[in-house]
Amino acid sequence: MALQQVIEQTVLGLGFDLVEVERSAGGLLRVTIDHPWQAEQERVGEISAAESVVAPAVASAYRPVTVEDCEVVTRQLQFALEVDGADYARLEVSSPGIDRLLRDDKDLQRFTGEIVDVTLKVAIGAAAQGQVSASRKKFRGELMPAEETGGWQVVWVDEPQRKPGQKVSKKYVPPPAQALGFTLDEVKEVRLAPIVNFKGQSAK
Incomplete structure (x- = not known):
């Protein structure tokens, strides 16, 4: 399976969005993640349909990515990439920067x-x-x-x-x-x- 596909499936499976995958010098594999975002009209429609169930998930869309989030994704990606036999020296998972x-x-x-x-x-x-x-x-x-x-x-x-x-x-x-x-x-x-x-x- 292609590296991009492995990373995307893993990140999405953990409930995050995959923003970017970069390969840098020295074998560094940099993965940028974020929480899913919904347009205002989508959130309003979902809340109207099932307010008690959807409301907590909607609120989480505004949470910034934390160090704990990156650690969870890092552990799962390390496992998935090892199984796939991916070639990299170091993995870095982070939130989007100001040049997102x-x-x-x-x-x-x-x-x-x-x-x-x-x-x-x-x-x-x-x-x-x-x-x-x-x-x-x-x-x-x-x-x-x-x-x-x-x-x-x-x-x-x-x-x-x-x-x-x-x-x-x-x-x-x-x-x-x-x-x-x-x-x-x-x-x-x-x-x-x-x-x-x-x-x-x-x-x-």
Whole structure:
């Protein structure tokens, strides 16, 4: 059985979501897990159908991954990988970091409104229309749904960099926002931008 499949089956079987699997130098196998997430309308529908049974499980969707969670998954993965004969030197199981990988539409829905880094498989080419370099593949901006196409878009403003303490003229007019629509088939990866928010972040 393929390594990815073994890991995914084990993680899902323990009630977690598999976010990412990475192989690093020195034989390190890094596995990132999270608790399952449900959209608001899904939770409301389930609670209405069986409130007494579903409510505790819904609340657990907002729990952060703990050290104990990682230990449980690590022990089970070590056993499963040994049985499968997987080749690795060290296993590391952790929760998603601030540069979390967004894998599917459910992840994109969950983090709508957040600042993300989008990397395209192919440069935008002629679609740039003179505003963006035709060879550009990487974009950072706010993740938003593209209602017209039913897909997704990243929205940004190319503000000039300013020196610390530099004053902005009252006559300054900010450049217009730009948007790039995309589908998951067109991107190499979408990640949360690793921006530290000292004011705290709402649970998603």
